[in-house]
Amino acid sequence: MKNFKSIVIFVLALLFVPSFANESLTLDQLKQMALENDLQEKIDTINIKKLQIEQYDAHKHSTKYESTSENAGEVLRVYNNNVVAPEKADDAVKYAMIERLKNKDKLLREVEMKTANFYLLDKKIERAKEIIAFTEKKRDVSKLKLELGMVIELDLAQAENDVNTKKRDLEGLIAEKTSAELELKSIIGMDLNQPLTIDYQITEPTEFVMDIAPLSQQYQKYALKVVEARDKAEIDNGIFEKVKEEYHPNVNQYKQASLNALKSTRLYQEAEKNAQIDFEMKYAKLRVEYDELVAAKESVVNAEKEFANAELKFKLGTISEIDKLQVADKVKAKHLLALEAFNQYAQSLADFKLMYKDYVVDITPRDYDMDDYYKTEDIVPKRAN
Secondary structure (H helix, E strand, O other): OOHHHHHHHHHHHOOOHHHHHHHOHHHHHHHHHHOOHHHHHHHHHHHHHHHHHHHHHHHHHHHOOOOOOHHHHHHHHHHHHHHHHHHHHHHHHHHHHHHHHHHHHHHHHHHHHHHHHHHHHHHHHHHHHHHHHHHHHHHHHHHHHHHHOOOOOHHHHHHHHHHHHHHHHHHHHHHHHHHHHHHHHHHHOOOOOOOOOOEEOOOOOOOOOHHHHHHHHHHHOHHHHHHHHHHHHHHHHHHHHHHHOOOOOHHHOOOOOOHHHHHHHHHHHHHHHHHHHHHHHHHHHHHHHHHHHHHHHHHHHHHOOOOOOOOHHHHOOOOOOOHHHHHHHHHHHHHHHHHHHHHHHHHHHHHHHHHHHOOOOOOOOOOOOOHHHOOOOOOOOOOOO
């Protein structure tokens, strides 16, 4: 009876294996699985709801106070309650919403990079097996030459050592692929014991054409650190303007407000400058990677020309089959290097484009009561098209 129950459970388990268990997963499917498995999204959503409640309270309370006093301290207190507190609450919601969108993009980029790495390791393993086959063929030739007295035993030992080295390289790549597979399964929430196959190709990037000036300006405008520094400067300068109306320049309140405004303005200017430097450095790196991609493509073309020449020489009997295979092996190596260069540039380009992405969010205060905090529906901010 016990065995029968075990069999039933096993059969039921097979029936409920996910439909993708034996299918190749596309990049879009992998991304969707990662989003469904993302705890950070849930954390960000709860945090936004909490901040929206605080935002609602700040706006609601801002309508309850009016200043009828001539006391400067009281006027400033009411200003902070009616203007500064709602602005800070709005900003907190805005930053949290932007951070949630950035975290989502970061997750999707991580899936893209891990998928590309998994795919590349597959190609490297294929290449390593080809190298082993070619190295074994060279070893067999060395054996024949040794029998003919054309080489010494040391040459054969070296050939055997080359084969063993290449096999160890393959073992290392297989271990690296296993690790990469586990990382990818973990991020998409897949059973670690379930086999994973992907339907994926690294596509060659388009020609490098990019007008950097407007992109740099956009990054300086929308980088989160710049936005935060700009908002802080606006609030501090607004407070200082209000203080100037109520206090004499010689009093401490005036001097402190002036100092705060100057400091936050300086930090805003520094944030803009740092954003420009950061943008230009990453653009320069991207430019270098594109040049490396172009060089890799040229090396493939040159290697293929060399192989065509080697084929002709082999037909004419001026080189051996091993010499021709040596050139063919070089072509395969150049193709793999070009594929890696394609991937490196494509990944860097995707990261670069995220730098100047404009995250548009809706921070209109919502009418909340405490029961809303416990609701599970997502708050979906408006995004730019």
